[in-house]
Amino acid sequence: MMCRSFCGARIILTIIAVFQLWRVWFDLGPNPSYKKQWGRPMGPLRLWITWTGVTCQVPGYSIIVFPSVSVQEGLCVSIPCTFTANYSNTFTNSTGIWTSTLSEPYDIVASNDKSIAEQKSNFKLIGNPDIGDCTLTISDAKREDEGGYYFRFVDRRNSKMSYTYKEVKTTITMTDLSHKPVILHLDTLMDGVEKTVTCSPPGNCPATSLTFQWRKSNIPGTWRKNASTITFTPMLDDDNTTITCEMSHSKGKMTQRTLPLHVYKKPQILQESQCRKNLSAIYCECLAMANPPASITWSSTGINVTETSGFSIKSSSHGYNTVSRLESTVMSPADLWCTARNTEGLVSQKIPIYGGANKSMSTKDDEKDIYINAEGEKEDGKKEEDVEEGIYANY
Known part of the structure; x- marks a missing residue:
């Protein structure tokens, strides 16, 4: 009799709440913009009805859990769940059970009692029943996991305080795998x-x-x-x-x-970098591989190596490679350093200087096309229009 009165009161209150919201909606008139605004406050009401349902439970025993849950095959889901027993949600050494049956012997799929044999190894009661938590997780979901499940509470100190929340069933449905890894x-x-x-x-x-x-x-x-x-x-x-x-x-x-x-690379100065010096001029090339492409600067002991101090410097990049060419007919440095830098770091290297008028890097008779590929290796016979990554150097 108490259960019938309790359930009837909940139904009446729900009907009144829905009627009042309908009156507010109706009184706003035909303006669609107002209706759109008032459509949002109705969402929580619908959610509450979905959450709790309009169910008749024994007074003092309540449970809040999703009545239906969908999970993709092979994936997992966590189902939040809270409950009260005898008007309380605090217990000592209690047992929680999820079962697919309502009568003994229960078909137990998950329990916090390790001595109980579970029928499904991928179902876990991760909530702590001692604080009114009956949260259930399902991992590696399978088609055979579909069906309805009920929560049962057992107070080990008081055998009379045991209850199966049969008024609220959680139904698991399975869908095809569609989420991406x-x-x-x-x-x-x-x-x-x-x-x-x-x-x-x-x-x-x-x-x-x-x-x-x-x-x-x-x-x-x-x-x-x-x-x-x-x-x-x-x-x-x-x-x-x-x-x-x-x-x-x-x-x-x-x-x-x-x-x-996206692969990044700290600058690397290639071994093809060198200088040629004759009686009238010095010609240098520094080749660096990096990603992002490196910027190249020159330096020398006791000499300011810039275009305004008697040097001609031209740099260009192609793919991951950068080449910087230095030439001077008025300056004759004893040593030259090439520095290549990008966002990943920098490297400096002393460039060897070779002498001899017949080995000038700028003479057309000795000039030869050398292609430096993405691995920093020389390849002859390449045409520049066929090149995707790399850079040419003339020797």
């Missing part, structure tokens, strides 16, 4: 520096039955198989390519995420 730790990539990257399910879900494989746009086919975490050494050849993680569950449904690779 998450690629972690793919931030700054440095040329030649080992990097470990992880691909994981969204929402920090444990990847129990999920499988992963990797693809890289500059490598045909599958790059790495059956590994959620991989370690590789990025090179400049990987810059502006992409990396893809494919995630699939046991039924074969697959989703993927693709991210661009």
Whole structure:
């Protein structure tokens, strides 16, 4: 009788609240902008009805939990849940049980009592029943997990204070995998520096039955198989390519995420850098490889090496390479240093000076096209229009 009165009162209060909101809506008239504004306050009411339902529970025993939850196959979900028993939510050494049946023997899927055999290893009662928390998690969701589940409370100190909240059922439904995986730790990539990257399910879900494989746009086919975490050494050849993680569950449904690779490199002065000196002039070239491309400056002991101090300096970049050419017919420095710098660092190197009038770098008879590729290696016979990455130097 008490239950019937309690339930009836809740229904009446709900009807009154809905009627009052309808009157406010009606009194606003036909102006659609007002209705749009007042559409928002109705949201919490609808949410409250969805949360609690209009159910008849024994006075003093209540539970708040989502009546229906959808989860993608292979992923996980956390279902918040709170309850009271005998008007209290504080207990000592109590037991919480999630079950798919309402009568004994209960088909228990999760419990905080480790001595109880659980039917589903991927269901976990992570809430603490001693503080009225019945939160349930489901990991590695499967089609066979679909169905309705109930919470049951048992006070071990008082066997009479046990209750199954049969008025409120949480129904689990399964959908196909559609969420993309998450690629972690793919931030700054440095040329030649080992990097470990992880691909994981969204929402920090444990990847129990999920499988992963990797693809890289500059490598045909599958790059790495059956590994959620991989370690590789990025090179400049990987810059502006992409990396893809494919995630699939046991039924074969697959989703993927693709991210661009940006590989950075500290400046490196190439061994082709040199100076030629004859009786009337000195000619120098400094070649540096870097990403972003480096800027190059020159220095010498006791001499200010600038265009205003008797030197001609011209620099150009192509791809990852920069070449700076220095020439002077009025200055004859004893040594020359080339400094290349970018956002990742700088490097200085003394450039060797070779003498002899017949070895001048600027004479057309000795000039030869040398192509410096992305790895800093010389290649003859390249045409400049065929070059994508690299730079020419004339010797």
